[in-house]
Amino acid sequence: MKRIAIVAAVLVAALSLGRFVVWPRLDPADSSADSALVLYGNVDIRQVELAFRVSGRLETMNFEEGDAVSAGEVIAVLDIAPLRDGLVQAEAEASVRRAELARLEAGSRSQEIERARARVEELEANVLLAQQTFDRQSKLRDSGYVSQQAYDTALAALDAAQKRLVAGKKDLTLVQLGPRSEEITGSAAGVEAAEAAVAQARMRLGDASLVAPSDGVLLARVREPGSIVAAGVPVATLALTSPVWVRAYVDESDLGFVVPGKAAEVFTDSAPGRPYEGQVGFVSPVAEFTPRTVQTPDLRTDLVYQVRIIVDAPDSGLRQGMPVTVKLRRPAVAD
DSSP: OHHHHHHHHHHHHHHHHHTTOOOOOOOGGGTTGGGEEEEEEEEEEEEEEEEOSSOEEEEEEOOOTTOEEOTTOEEEEEOOHHHHHHHHHHHHHHHHHHHHHHHHHHOOOHHHHHHHHHHHHHHHHHHHHHHHHHHHHHHHHHHTSSOHHHHHHHHHHHHHHHHHHHHHHHHHHHHHHOSOHHHHHHHHHHHHHHHHHHHHHHHHHHTTEEEOSSSEEEEEEOSOTTOEEOTTOEEEEEEEEEEEEEEEEEEGGGTTTOOTTOEEEEEESSOTTSOEEEEEEEEEEEEEEOOTTTOOGGGTTOEEEEEEEEESSOOTTOOTTOEEEEEEEOOOOOO
């Protein structure tokens, strides 16, 4: 009886203390764990290494590290003086090329044709004079009044005058015909090349301003004003506000359940009661071994597939590399 009394006293004490025992409570987000596929992953935020397409001296940096940047805002600017001078030079060369093409397309001016015709008339008069001189020298030679040398000189002068007349007539014909089509084609190609050089110089001038490709946060100022930067060398790093992904891994047995477009919820440790809505955006077609960051000794040889979940409305609560929990609702099973 004494032993029974002791046992009864212990039971009464236990019941009286039961109201002070704190039983483990399930997270509201875990209330439907049986109907959800739970994945564990990390936040993946895209970063952009921003660089100029041209080289030059860095003149200004408009943002500090941690500043929010909107798409289209100018982050940095190079010294534009050399690039502006290059544009002026290219535009001047293009003007010369266009003027040359216009001259060729317009053909010969009436004044040029008249001048060539007057030259032909002058040469015709010279031929007539040379012919008359030769005729006199020929008659005088037959009479013995002039030497053979004088006769030969008159003959040579006549021959030279006639050749100059032939050349003058050809020049007149060329002036009347105008430039050849090949010359016009070549000049037109020169104009195109000059205009392309202008467009390139204008593009280089525009590239002196480094513009944010999308909304984000400036992570790093790699270079400071006064630095000489080469083309393609990063001067700033931008973390994009969107898209924000969650990189997770799924077993082969659950692969048929995880399909692109399926709705998902993303939970963080800092705010477990405020899930982020999202959807499956990508499922890798290639299997891989369990990544080191999520593996356990007994799962070290398991094959998994990478899954990317797109967060619909990300905010500053999601940080690069942050561990998160992803839940995908399973369809209800009929009884």
